[in-house]
Amino acid sequence: MNQAILIEGLHYRVGKTFAISELDLHVPVGSIYGFLGPNGSGKTTTIRLILGLLRPLGGRITVLGDPMPEHYARVLGRVGYVPEQPHLDGTLTVGELIAFQSAFYPRWDRARAAELLTKFELDAEQLFGRLSKGQKAKVMILLALAQCGELLVLDEPTDGLDPVVRRDILGALLTYVSERGATIFISSHLVHELERVCDWVAVMDNGRLITESPMEKLKHGTKRLVVSGAPRDVTNPPFRMLAREAGNGAGESWVVGDWEPDMASYIEGLGASVRDVIDLDLEDGFVELLRSFRRVPQ
Amino acid sequence: MTAQFRAVLYTQWKWSRIIVVLGTVGAFAIPLLSLQGAARADRGALQAQDLLRSVQSWGTLYPLLAATLGLLVAIAAWAADHRGRHIHALTLPLPRWRYVLLRFGAGFALLAAPIAAVLIGALLATVTATLPPGLQAYPLALALRFALAVFVAYAVFFAVSAGTARTAGIILAVIAALILVQVVASMANLDLNLLETLQAALVFGPGPLVVFTGRWMLVDV
Numbered sequence: 001m002n003q004a005i006l007i008e009g010l011h012y013r014v015g016k017t018f019a020i021s022e023l024d025l026h027v028p029v030g031s032i033y034g035f036l037g038p039n040g041s042g043k044t045t046t047i048r049l050i051l052g053l054l055r056p057l058g059g060r061i062t063v064l065g066d067p068m069p070e071h072y073a074r075v076l077g078r079v080g081y082v083p084e085q086p087h088l089d090g091t092l093t094v095g096e097l098i099a100f101q102s103a104f105y106p107r108w109d110r111a112r113a114a115e116l117l118t119k120f121e122l123d124a125e126q127l128f129g130r131l132s133k134g135q136k137a138k139v140m141i142l143l144a145l146a147q148c149g150e151l152l153v154l155d156e157p158t159d160g161l162d163p164v165v166r167r168d169i170l171g172a173l174l175t176y177v178s179e180r181g182a183t184i185f186i187s188s189h190l191v192h193e194l195e196r197v198c199d200w201v202a203v204m205d206n207g208r209l210i211t212e213s214p215m216e217k218l219k220h221g222t223k224r225l226v227v228s229g230a231p232r233d234v235t236n237p238p239f240r241m242l243a244r245e246a247g248n249g250a251g252e253s254w255v256v257g258d259w260e261p262d263m264a265s266y267i268e269g270l271g272a273s274v275r276d277v278i279d280l281d282l283e284d285g286f287v288e289l290l291r292s293f294r295r296v297p298q
Numbered sequence: 299m300t301a302q303f304r305a306v307l308y309t310q311w312k313w314s315r316i317i318v319v320l321g322t323v324g325a326f327a328i329p330l331l332s333l334q335g336a337a338r339a340d341r342g343a344l345q346a347q348d349l350l351r352s353v354q355s356w357g358t359l360y361p362l363l364a365a366t367l368g369l370l371v372a373i374a375a376w377a378a379d380h381r382g383r384h385i386h387a388l389t390l391p392l393p394r395w396r397y398v399l400l401r402f403g404a405g406f407a408l409l410a411a412p413i414a415a416v417l418i419g420a421l422l423a424t425v426t427a428t429l430p431p432g433l434q435a436y437p438l439a440l441a442l443r444f445a446l447a448v449f450v451a452y453a454v455f456f457a458v459s460a461g462t463a464r465t466a467g468i469i470l471a472v473i474a475a476l477i478l479v480q481v482v483a484s485m486a487n488l489d490l491n492l493l494e495t496l497q498a499a500l501v502f503g504p505g506p507l508v509v510f511t512g513r514w515m516l517v518d519v
Contacts, residue, residue, distance in 0.1 A: 051388075051389055052388075053385070053388050053389070073391055073392055073393050074391070075391075076389055076390065076391035077391030078391075081389050083385055087382040087383070087385035087386045088382065088386055089309070089378040089381065089382060089386075090381075091312065091313065091378065092309065092312065096308070096309070096312070099305065099308075100305045100308070100309060103301040103302045103304065103305035104302055104305070104390050104391060104392065105391065
């Protein structure tokens with residue numbers, strides 16, 4: 001099993017206006033896989049399909065080697081999940097939630113739960129409903145980690161949290177991965193956050209996958225070029241043309257993906273010259289990817 | 299499986315303990331109160347007919363209590379899952395039918411307390427009372443009937459409250475359609491009595507709700 005999550009040709013429809021179509025994802029075992037996309041792009045729906053909470057209309061989902069949703073009970077015993085919104089009952093205390101959860105997971109790690117309770121400075125006697133947003137997120141992370149799953153599926157786990165809590169949570173996740181070699185599938189629209197921790201990234205918009213690649217390739221392959229003397233038509237370039245804008249006299253500004261330094265010769269072959277190659281950070285690359293995707297009629 | 303049942307039972311106890319405790323107190327008190335007119339050391343006995351009348355009037359409270367307990371414990375069983383949009387339950391690593399069975403079993407286990415309270419209260423009431431000649435006490439039969447009524451009420455309301463708002467809407471729509479058809483039939487002078495037929499099918503033998511009807515007598519001839 002090379003892929004912790006394998007999705008092929010996934011199709012799902014939500015109402016009449018939104019659909020996930022022809023989605024393919026390949027999440028390598030042991031990776032920290034960032035699932036990026038703006039709000040409403042279909043990230044949460046995809047996660048619910050992965051976990052067997054929804055039944056796809058077409059395509060194939062395999063999680064940890066088992067088809068979903070057919071084998072959901074077996075798969076969910078090996079998967080820790082943190083949803084976007086707190087889903088636990090507010091009338092139970094933190095201790096009661098831990099006790100409840102431990103009864104359902106045969107590999108429950110009591111010592112890890114106790115350690116995280118202390119580390120996150122949580123009070124076992126406090127009602128979940130009375131906790132702050134950050135404390136609720138910590139409880140959910142604690143439960144997901146103490147389950148000792150081989151795969152963690154995290155849906156915007158740090159959204160709206162202060163930097164200290166975010167750092168605590170990301171720190172706990174990284175420690176877990178380094179200790180257990182687990183796979184993390186983490187969705188977010190906070191690009192900078194994923195940039196620091198992920199080694200793979202997929203970008204989704206409007207129910208469709210825009211790109212899926214190793215983080216380094218996406219980060220280092222997305223560039224802004226300043227090109228002078230460029231012809232009107234550029235056919236079959238070896239890179240991906242994400243954006244092309246007229247410059248202010250110094251040449252055109254191109255945003256390209258999958259860029260390699262030797263590709264400058266292709267541009268020179270067109271009778272143009274590359275005057276500058278500017279690195280884009282992941283956020284700029286992400287924005288340009290989205291822009292270019294939205295320009296193409298679907 | 300035992301640990302899972304214990305975990306589910308604990309949460310349900312936490313959510314419905316006030317209902318269960320009050321129901322248990324009520325279930326214990328009704329048989330005692332229904333025989334308060336029977337002979338005691340300090341006063342004369344009621345005549346058989348008066349005692350039967352008293353027992354019968356108190357007896358209406360048993361099905362009422364059974365239905366109320368069934369309804370409230372069933373609602374409490376699902377309330378937390380509804381609040382969390384069932385995400386937590388659906389991501390637990392067990393078949394969904396088994397989760398439903400755990401919730402159902404836990405609720406019924408809690409309802410054993412008021413059922414036992416009826417039995418104990420009925421036994422205590424009949425042991426301490428002196429019954430007029432010709433009358434007999436049926437504490438065990440009464441407790442069994444109460445248990446059956448609680449079970450039926452809990453099962454029906456558990457099934458209804460397990461559903462989504464859409465399910466509830468469908469049920470309400472069916473009832474509304476029945477009423478509408480009945481009203482139209484009455485206006486058109488058609489010989490159609492849907493509601494009466496439905497009621498007869500539900501509450502007269504062998505209807506599923508027949509256990510709630512008839513006389514609930516702790517003491518009878």
